[in-house]
Amino acid sequence: MAQDAKTWLITGCSSGFGELFVRQLRDAGQNVIATGRNAEERLAHLADTGASILELDVTAPVPQIEAKMSHAWSLYPNGIDVVVNNAGYVLSGAVEELTQDETEHVFKVNFHGPMNITRALLPHLRAKGNGTLCFMSSQAAWHADAGASAYCATKAALEAAVECLSKELAIFAPNLKVLIIEPGYFNTRVFSNINHVPACVPAYAQFNANVRAIEAGIVGNEPGDAAKAVSIMIDLINGTGIASGKVVPLRVPLGSDGWERIRAQGESIVKICDDWEEVAKSTDLKSSQQK
Ligand SMILES: NC(=O)c1ccc[n+]([C@@H]2O[C@H](COP(=O)([O-])OP(=O)(O)OC[C@H]3O[C@@H](n4cnc5c(N)ncnc54)[C@H](OP(=O)(O)O)[C@@H]3O)[C@@H](O)[C@H]2O)c1
Numbered sequence: 001m002a003q004d005a006k007t008w009l010i011t012g013c014s015s016g017f018g019e020l021f022v023r024q025l026r027d028a029g030q031n032v033i034a035t036g037r038n039a040e041e042r043l044a045h046l047a048d049t050g051a052s053i054l055e056l057d058v059t060a061p062v063p064q065i066e067a068k069m070s071h072a073w074s075l076y077p078n079g080i081d082v083v084v085n086n087a088g089y090v091l092s093g094a095v096e097e098l099t100q101d102e103t104e105h106v107f108k109v110n111f112h113g114p115m116n117i118t119r120a121l122l123p124h125l126r127a128k129g130n131g132t133l134c135f136m137s138s139q140a141a142w143h144a145d146a147g148a149s150a151y152c153a154t155k156a157a158l159e160a161a162v163e164c165l166s167k168e169l170a171i172f173a174p175n176l177k178v179l180i181i182e183p184g185y186f187n188t189r190v191f192s193n194i195n196h197v198p199a200c201v202p203a204y205a206q207f208n209a210n211v212r213a214i215e216a217g218i219v220g221n222e223p224g225d226a227a228k229a230v231s232i233m234i235d236l237i238n239g240t241g242i243a244s245g246k247v248v249p250l251r252v253p254l255g256s257d258g259w260e261r262i263r264a265q266g267e268s269i270v271k272i273c274d275d276w277e278e279v280a281k282s283t284d285l286k287s288s289q290q291k
Contacts, residue, residue, distance in 0.1 A: 002028060002029030002030065004203045005029055005030050005031050005073075006030055006031065006081035006238075007030075007032075007033065007076040007078065007080050007081050007082070008021070008030055008031065008032050008033065008080070008081065008082040008083075008084060008126070009030040009033040009035065009054075009072055009080050009083050009084070009085040009121075010022060010032065010033070010034055010035065010083075010086055011033060011035050011036070011056060011058055011084065011085055011086050011087040011113070011114075012035075012036060012058070012086045012087025012088065013036045013037045013046060013051075013086075013100050014037075014042040014043055015032040015041055015188060015189045016186075016189050016190060016226060016227065017186070017188060017226055017230055017233075018034070018036070018086045018087070019045075019046065019135065020086075020226055020230040021084055021086070021230050021233075021234070022046050022049055022051050022255065023046075023049060024227075024230055024231060024234060025052055025080075025234065026049040026050055027185035028234075030081040030178065031052075031076050032049070032052065033051065033052045033054050033072050033075060033076075033085055034046050034049075034051040034052065034053055034054070034176055034206040035053075035054045035055070035056035035068075035072075036055075036087075037055070037056065037057035037058075039053050039054065039055040039056070040055070040057075042171075046108060049230050052075050054068065054071070054072055055068075056068055057118065058087045058108075058109055058114070058116075059105075059109055059113060059114025061180075062116055062120075064118075064283050065113075065116045065117060065120050066120045068120075068276070069117060069120035069121050069124075070124075072126050073121070077255075078123070078128075078185075079124055079128055080121065080124070080131065081130075081131050081132070082131060082132045082134065082237055083117065083118070083121060083131070083132070083133050083134065084134045084136070084233075085113070085117060085118070085133070085134065085135045085136060086136045086192075086278075087109060088109055088110045088136060088154075089106065089109060089110070089190070089193065089194075089195060090148070090151045090190060090191070090193075090194045090195065091103070091105075091106040091150040091151055091195045091197070092147050092148060092151070092194050092195065092196050092197070092211060092212075093147060093150065093196060093197030094146065094147055094149075094201075094204050094207060094208075095149050097130050097148070097197050097198075097199065097200055097201050097203065097204055097208075098150055098197050099150065099164075099197070100281060102150065102195075102197055103150045103153075106151065106154055106195075107148050107150075107153075107154050107157070107229070109154075110151070110154035110155065110158060111154045111158050114158060114244030115161060115242055116134055117167050118133060118165065121133075122173075124143055124168035124170060125172045125173065125176055126176070129173065129175055129176075130175040130176060131176050131177070131178070131210045132176070132177040132178070132179060132237050133162075133165070133176065133178050134178075134179045134180075134181065134233070134237060135158060135159075135162050135178075135179070135181070136181055136183070137155045137158055137159050137162075137181060137182050137251075138151075138155045138182060138183060138258075139182050139183065139253065139255070139257070139258030139259075139261050139262055140152045140155045140156075140157045140186050141155035141156045141158070141182060141264065142182070142261065142262045142266075143258075143261040143264075143265055144146065146207070146211070147207070147208075147211040158180075159180055159251070162178060162180055162250075163180075163250060165178060166178040166195065166250055176248060177237075179237060179248065179250065180250055180251045180252070181229075181233055181236075181252055181254060182251055182252065182253040182254065182258055182262060183224060183253075183254045183255055183258055184224055184226030184253070184254065184255025184256065184257035184258025184259065184261070185218055185222040185223060185224055185255065185257055185258070186222050186225070186226040186229055186254075186255060187220075187222045187224065187226050188222075188226050189227065191215060191218045191219045191222070192219050194215055195207075196208075196212070196279065201202075217234065223255060223256060223257050224254065224255040224257070224258075230253070232254060235253075236248050287291060
């Protein structure tokens with residue numbers, strides 16, 4: 001074990017970013033609590049890393065999440081230092097074909113899961129006084145694609161809630177760090193594992209075929225290297241390597257594609273604010289002419 005070993009709890013470790021976190025952190029001698037659903041089967045390949053394996057479906061009811069987090073806290077002498085809320089999936093389907101149940105399920109995994117885990121661990125982390133809460137968001141929090149409303153909404157909601165959380169913690173636990181990662185397209189299983197809503201509106205048949213062709217075209221052509229991204233995320237959390245001597249902001253985009261989309265969205269918002277400044281300000285009770 002490394003002398004300065006921290007204890008990391010990571011959700012969704014069966015593949016992709018989660019699995020890479022477990023492997024890179026164990027290689028660096030860190031303590032890792034690797035979590036996932038059907039862990040006995042889906043995390044079996046991680047047993048020889050020496051990580052502690054914990055069964056955790058992030059959609060579990062709150063009392064179960066609380067019990068799991070209290071157990072996880074007791075696994076290592078100093079509790080937990082870093083929580084990586086990574087588990088998530090993409091739900092694809094046009095708004096008109098999506099049902100509330102389907103939307104609620106993706107929110108349970110991508111939004112409520114991380115929030116429930118955060119709520120369950122915060123009393124421990126506040127008492128300890130330091131640590132990092134990391135949330136795996138997406139460029140999709142900023143960039144909307146037709147057919148991706150449910151996924152984009154989960155990540156946008158996650159970022160809004162986590163930004164509020166960061167301001168709350170600045171008051172209640174200033175040494176607890178909060179970090180949002182916004183990846184573009186990276187070479188994990190995520191695009192070959194997209195959940196599609198069942199087709200129910202005939203008018204959308206061609207649209208669905210086009211969306212599926214676009215999604216299939218991403219698989220194998222993702223510009224991002226997930227292993228490089230995880231190594232950078234570890235640096236961002238530890239303040240080492242590329243993050244050494246830098247103040248890490250709340251949100252960090254990763255991947256040239258995501259960076260470009262987020263930047264374009266930011267510029268378009270600034271342009272709207274500039275173009276519509278007069279109209280926006282004219283609705284004040286006291287407009288600028290009267291001030
Ligand atoms: N790769 C990208 O390009 C990209 C871009 C932006 C954001 N992200 C985000 O990165 C995160 C990780 O995704 P990935 O790219 O590494 O894809 P991945 O290889 O598909 O990994 C997703 C992980 O989430 C787990 N998961 C799904 N539902 C779960 C649940 N109910 N409880 C616990 N675990 C659950 C999966 O476990 P199972 O094996 O049990 O399904 C899997 O371990 C996600 O939040 C995703 O939205 C990825």
